[in-house]
Amino acid sequence: MKKIGNFCRILGSAAVLLTFLSLQVVAQSDVTVVATVSENTSYTGERIQLSIQISGDFSDISRPELPEFEGMRLLSNTPSTSRSYQYINGQSSTSYTYSYQLIAQQEGTFEIPSIPITIDGKQHSTNPISVEIINRNESARSSGDDRPEIFLRLEVSDQQPIQGQQVVADVVLYFRDGLEVNSYQPIPGWKAEGFWKEELENSERPQATSTILNGVRYRKARLLQFAVFPTKSGELEISPYEIVVSVRSSRSREDSFSSFFGGFGSNQRQVELETDPVALNVQPLPDIGEEIYFGAVGNFDISRSISTRNAIEGESIEITTRISGTGNIPLISKPEYTLPDGIEVYEPQENENINRRNGRISGTKTFTDVIIARSAGNYTIPEKEIAYYNPSQNSYATQTLPALNIAIERNPDRVAVDNNNQSLPVAPVTGLASWSVPTSQSLLSYWWFWAGIIIPIILLAVAYRQKSYIDKMQTDRAFARSKKASDKADQRLEDAITLSEEGNIKDAYNMLQKAIIGFISDRLNLPEAGLSNSDIIEALQKENIDKELVKNIRMLLDKCASISYAPSTSHEYLKSHVGLAQSTLDKLKKVL
Numbered sequence: 001m002k003k004i005g006n007f008c009r010i011l012g013s014a015a016v017l018l019t020f021l022s023l024q025v026v027a028q029s030d031v032t033v034v035a036t037v038s039e040n041t042s043y044t045g046e047r048i049q050l051s052i053q054i055s056g057d058f059s060d061i062s063r064p065e066l067p068e069f070e071g072m073r074l075l076s077n078t079p080s081t082s083r084s085y086q087y088i089n090g091q092s093s094t095s096y097t098y099s100y101q102l103i104a105q106q107e108g109t110f111e112i113p114s115i116p117i118t119i120d121g122k123q124h125s126t127n128p129i130s131v132e133i134i135n136r137n138e139s140a141r142s143s144g145d146d147r148p149e150i151f152l153r154l155e156v157s158d159q160q161p162i163q164g165q166q167v168v169a170d171v172v173l174y175f176r177d178g179l180e181v182n183s184y185q186p187i188p189g190w191k192a193e194g195f196w197k198e199e200l201e202n203s204e205r206p207q208a209t210s211t212i213l214n215g216v217r218y219r220k221a222r223l224l225q226f227a228v229f230p231t232k233s234g235e236l237e238i239s240p241y242e243i244v245v246s247v248r249s250s251r252s253r254e255d256s257f258s259s260f261f262g263g264f265g266s267n268q269r270q271v272e273l274e275t276d277p278v279a280l281n282v283q284p285l286p287d288i289g290e291e292i293y294f295g296a297v298g299n300f301d302i303s304r305s306i307s308t309r310n311a312i313e314g315e316s317i318e319i320t321t322r323i324s325g326t327g328n329i330p331l332i333s334k335p336e337y338t339l340p341d342g343i344e345v346y347e348p349q350e351n352e353n354i355n356r357r358n359g360r361i362s363g364t365k366t367f368t369d370v371i372i373a374r375s376a377g378n379y380t381i382p383e384k385e386i387a388y389y390n391p392s393q394n395s396y397a398t399q400t401l402p403a404l405n406i407a408i409e410r411n412p413d414r415v416a417v418d419n420n421n422q423s424l425p426v427a428p429v430t431g432l433a434s435w436s437v438p439t440s441q442s443l444l445s446y447w448w449f450w451a452g453i454i455i456p457i458i459l460l461a462v463a464y465r466q467k468s469y470i471d472k473m474q475t476d477r478a479f480a481r482s483k484k485a486s487d488k489a490d491q492r493l494e495d496a497i498t499l500s501e502e503g504n505i506k507d508a509y510n511m512l513q514k515a516i517i518g519f520i521s522d523r524l525n526l527p528e529a530g531l532s533n534s535d536i537i538e539a540l541q542k543e544n545i546d547k548e549l550v551k552n553i554r555m556l557l558d559k560c561a562s563i564s565y566a567p568s569t570s571h572e573y574l575k576s577h578v579g580l581a582q583s584t585l586d587k588l589k590k591v592l
Contacts, residue, residue, distance in 0.1 A: 030056045030057065031054065031055070031056035031057070031058050031119055031120075031124070032054070032055045032056055033052065033053070033054050033117060033119070033124045033125065033126055034052075034053050034055075034126065034127065035050065035051065035052050035053075035112070035115060035126035035127055035129055036050075036051050036053070036129070037049065037050055037051075037112070037129055037131060038051075039131075040129070040130065040131055040132065041131075041132045041134065042104045042131065042132070042133055042134070043104065043133070043134050043135075043136040043139065043148050044104050044105060044106070044107065044133060044134070044135055044136045044137075044274075045103065045104065045105075045136055045271050045272040045273050045274065046103075046104050046271055046272075047075075047101055047102065047103060047104075047269065047270060047271070047272075048072065048101075048102040048103075048104055048131065049099055049100070049101060049102075050099070050100045050101075050102055050112065051097055051098070051099050051100075052064050052097065052098045052099075052100075052115060052117065052126055053095060053096070053097045054094075054095070054096045054097075054117070054119060054124075055093065055094070055095045055096075056093060056094065057093060057094065058094060058119050058120050059120060060119070060120050060121070061096060061117070061118070061119050061120075062117060062118040062119075063079070063098070063117075064079075064098055064115045064116070064117045064126075065115065065116045065117070066100070066115060067113050067115065069102060069110075069112065070106075070110045070111075071104070071105060071106040071108055071110035071131075071133055072102040072103060072104055072105060072106075072110065072112075072131070072133075073102065073103045073105050074100060074101075074102055075100075075101040075102070075103060076100070076101065079098040079099055079100050080098075080099045081096070081097065081098055081099070082096075082097045082099070083095070083096050083097075103272055104131075104133045105133075106133060107133055107134065107135040107138070108132075108133060109130060109131070109132045109133075110130075110131050110132075110133065111128050111129065111130050111131070112128060112129040112130075112131060113128055114126055114127065114128050134146065134148075136148045136151050136273070137151060137152075137153075137275070137276045140174070140213075141214075142214075143214045143215070147214070147216060149175060149176040149179050150173070150174065150175040150176070150179060150245065150247060150271060150273070151173075151174050151175075151273060152171065152172070152173055152174070152241070152243065152273035152274060152275050153171075153172045153174065153275055153276070154169055154170070154171060154172075154238060154240070154241055154275035154276070154278050155169070155170045155172050156168070156169050156170075156228075156238070156278055156280070157169075158280075159278075159279070159280055159281065160280070160281045160282075160283060161230060161280060161282055161283070161391070162282070162283045162284075162285060162297060162389060162391050163230055163231070163232060163233045163282055163283065163284055163285050163297070164229055164230065164231070164285065164295065164296075164297035164327075164328050164331065164389070165229065165230070165297050165298075165327075165328070165389075165391045166227050166228075166229055166297070166298060166326070166327055166328060166360065166361055167227070167228050167229070167230070167280070168200070168225065168226070168227055168359060168360065169225070169226045169227075169228050169238065169278070170222045170224075170225050171222070171223045171224040171225070171226075171241050171243070171275065172220055172221070172222050172223070173206075173220065173221050173222075173223050173245070173273075174211075174213070174218045174219070174220050175218065175219055175247070176216075176217070176218055176219070177217065177219065178249060179247055179248075179249060180247060180248050180249070181221075181245060181246070181247055182246040182247065182248065182268070183245075183246045184223055184243050184244065184245045184246070185243060185244045186224065186241075186242070186243050187242040187243060187244060187272075188561055189558075189561050190239065190241055190242070191239055191532045191533070191534070192226075192228055192238050192239055193239065193532045193534075193535070194230060194231060194232060194236045194237075195228040195229060195230055195231065195236070195238065196228070196229040196231055196328070196330060196331055197226050197227070197228045197229075198226065198227045198228075198330065198354075198356060198361055199224065199225070199226055199356070200225040200226060200227055200356050200357070200359060200360070200361070201356045201357050202222075202224075202225060202357075203357075206221040206222060206223050207221060208220065208221040209221070223243065224241075225359060227356075227360065227361045229297075229328045229330075229331060230280065230282040231331070231527060232282070233282045233283060233284035233285075234281075234282060235279065235280075235281060235282075236279070236280050236282050237277045237278065237279050237280070238277060238278040238279075238280065239277055240274040240275045240276065240277050241274065241275045242272065242273065242274040242275075243272075243273055243274075244270055244271070244272050244273075245270065245271050245272075245273055246268060246269070246270050247268075247269060247270075247271060248267040248268045248269065249267045285297075285389055286389075286396065288387055288396050291336075292385050292386050292387045292398070293386075293387050293388070293389075293396070294332060294333050294334070294335045294336075294386060294388070295328075295331055295332050295333045296323065296327060296328065296332045296388035296389070297327050297328050297388065297389045297391065298325055298326050298327015298328060298329075298388065298389075298390070298391070299325050299326050299327060299390055299392065300323050300324065300325035300326075300327060300388050300397075301323075301324050301325055302321070302322070302323050302324075302386060302388075302399055302401070303321070303322050303401075304319065304320070304321050304322075304384070304401040304402075304404070305319075305320050305322075306318070306319050306320075306381075306404050306406070307319075307320070308406075309404075309405060309406055309407065310406075310407050310409070311373065311406065311407075311408055311409070312376075312408065312409050312410070312411050312412075313373060313374060313375060313376055313408060313409070313410060313411040314372060314373075314374065314411060315372070315373075316370050316371070316372050317370070317371050317372070317373075317406065318368050318369070318370055318371075319337070319368070319369040319371060319381070319404065320366060320367070320368050320369075321334065321335060321366070321367045321368075321369075321401075322364060322365075322366050323364065323365045323366075324363070324364040324365075325362065326360055326361070326362040327361070327362075327388075328361070329352060329354060329361060329362070329363050329364075329365050330352065330354065330361070332365050334348055334350070334367040335367075335384060335386050335401075336474070337369070337381060337384055338381070338382055338384075339371065339381060340379050340380060340381070342373060342374060342375055342377070342379065343371050343372070343373050343374075343379060344371065344372045344373075344374065344470065345369055345370070345371050345470070345474065346369075346370040346371070346372070347370075347484060347487070348367050348368060348369045348370070349367070349368040349370075350365070350366070350367055350368075351365070351366045351368075352364065352365040352366070353365075373406065373408040375408070376408050376409055376410040377408055378405065378406070378407050378408070379405070379406045379407075379408065380403055380404070380405050380406075381403060381404040381405075381406070382403050383400055383401060383402055383403045384400070384401045385398060385399070385400050385401075386398070386399055386400075386401065387399070478525040481522040481523075481525065482522055482523050482525070484522065485518070485519045485522035485523050486519070486585075486589060488515075488518060488519070488522065489515045489516075489518060489519035489585055490582075492511050492512070492514055492515035492518065493511075493512070493515050493578050493581060493582060493585075495511050496508045496509070496511040496512045496515065496574065496578055497574075497575065497578055499511055500574045500575070505574065508574055509559075509560045509574065509577075510560070512556075512560055512574075512577060512578060512581060513557060513560035513561070515581060515585070516536075516553065516556060516557060516560075516581055516584075516585070517531060517533075517536055517557070519585055519588065520536050520539065520540065520553075520588070520592070521536070523588070523592040524539055524543070524592065526539060533554070533557040533558065533561065536553070536557065537550060537553065537554050537557075540553065543591075543592065545588075545591060545592075546587075546591070549584065549587055549588070549591075552580070552584050553584060553588075556577065556580060556581055556584065559577060560577075
């Protein structure tokens with residue numbers, strides 16, 4: 001009986017052990033992995049939350065191995081996580097959730113594939129999910145009921161401008177009643193290739209007004225305004241402009257735009273919006289000749305003045321050309337003047353005062369030529385006919401700048417030396433005299449003879465070289481740009497530091513970008529305006545510039561582009577970028 005009792009106890013223990021193991025197996029097999037999305041149908045720019053939930057009894061879990069998402073962009077590889085526990089009827093259960101944010105980008109129907117995840121050493125995978133993405137801008141143009149509640153447009157003042165004409169481009173937000181806009185942030189890096197662009201200043205906050213689009217009431221607000229100038233003719237396209245908008249549903253407010261830059265609500269979400277590209281048919285300028293046209297398009301008043309009409313030899317005189325008005329002032333080049341022989345001209349100074357208010361670009365651009373007359377006499381700088389194109393009149397406006405007369409007097413400090421023959425008192429020599437025959441010596445043996453021949457030849461060669469250089473600087477624009485590139489870049493770097501010290505960080509980085517792009521375009525004889533960062537990098541690559549140097553330039557240009565839109569940096573941070581730009585330009589000077 002004792003043996004039978006022992007056997008029964010052993011059998012009972014084995015049964016308990018098997019039951020426990022079976023429960024463990026069942027518990028492990030009850031682990032479930034499910035993937036869900038916040039929206040199966042979404043507009044482009046909307047955020048879609050992808051959640052991966054693991055439920056059951058488990059002890060070790062690895063992070064999901066995310067695949068490539070077609071039609072969507074993953075904001076971050078680092079998920080937000082949440083955990084919950086349950087204990088029911090003696091059984092514990094854990095629920096663990098990974099959440100990722102996706103941005104819908106391309107129109108179409110896409111599938112989020114199965115996502116593998118390792119749990120307690122075993123491979124599991126989620127279910128695939130189908131997501132439909134609707135083009136927001138196309139839907140906004142339709143007349144159906146599926147039109148979006150918010151979208152962005154780029155509206156231009158003229159779709160058939162003349163080359164160089166100022167075109168105002170408004171970034172306009174449309175949204176339905178009941179939607180509250182809290183804030184917006186432009187995405188840096190807008191590249192309007194083929195255009196020179198200037199952001200216009202608007203002191204007032206965006207104001208929403210009511211409008212009807214295809215029978216549906218929307219509210220609209222102009223967020224930003226730019227002046228763009230086409231730098232060439234033909235079919236050009238203004239690339240899409242992108243912003244991130246924070247919005248929430250708020251049916252209780254009458255003015256859903258009244259809380260602009262206001263607080264966040266429980267239904268707060270962010271939406272990435274972009275405009276459609278805008279096509280412009282840019283008309284070429286009528287031919288008038290490069291001698292009188294200096295690149296101005298708009299409405300201008302032009303004057304030329306001289307600092308003095310009476311001077312002495314060697315004294316500097318300034319000729320100032322002032323161009324004031326509305327139009328493409330940043331792109332205007334200096335009118336070229338014919339100067340009489342005997343006058344030397346030095347590098348001109350260029351200054352501009354740009355006004356970006358009142359929905360347009362206006363202001364004044366001043367060119368100052370410094371001249372010096374080397375000999376006395378009367379000089380005349382002849383009159384000059386110049387022309388600019390006036391888009392409002394669809395024709396060129398010509399203006400004649402009057403002649404300038406200058407009287408140059410001899411310098412009174414110059415000392416004239418007269419070689420007058422004077423007789424010397426000589427007393428006769430008496431007494432014994434010894435006669436000797438003088439030896440003759442050839443002039444060729446005297447050093448001063450050769451010096452008198454060689455030095456004038458050298459001076460003549462130097463003078464000829466200097467005159468050729470000055471003439472080439474005046475007539476060969478590409479040569480002059482290349483020679484002036486270094487000084488101009490250094491001046492712009494100093495201006496960037498000055499602007500930073502004044503607190504104008506955005507303008508400082510714009511000036512830093514101008515220094516880099518201006519130096520490269522001047523040395524390579526590229527267009528003076530309308531070049532994008534990619535154009536500059538491509539031009540350097542064609543010159544076989546060192547890859548590491550090109551990489552530094554690309555980094556600097558990208559940094560300038562991003563910070564100029566969101567200048568949240570310090571003066572010391574800018575100085576470090578100016579130092580890097582200076583060292584980079586010093587290296588470029590050796591290879592360009």
